[in-house]
Amino acid sequence: MADKTITCKDCGEDFVFTEGEQQFYAEKGFENEPIRCKKCRDARKAQRNNRRSDDQGGFNSPRIKKY
Secondary structure, eight states, rough: OOEEEEHHHHTTEEEEHHHHHHHHHHHHHHOOOSSSHHHHHHOOOOOHHHHHHHHOTTSSSSSOOOO
16 A cells, blocks of 8 residues: 545645555545545534534533523
C-alpha cells in the first residue's frame, strides 16, 4: 500500500491518505476512503455537535422540574 492523494469534497484541497491510515481503515473494516480533509471533517463534526446542543428536547436537553 502506498500513500494516496485525495481531493477534499468540501474545500477542494488535496490531502494525503497515508499508508498507516489505510491500514487503520482496513483493520476497522471501513470500506470507503475518506472524502474530506482533516480540517473539513473537524468543521463538520463541530457543526453537528452545535446542532445537537441547540436542539430542544431529546436526551441531552435540560430537565425541568414540575411541582
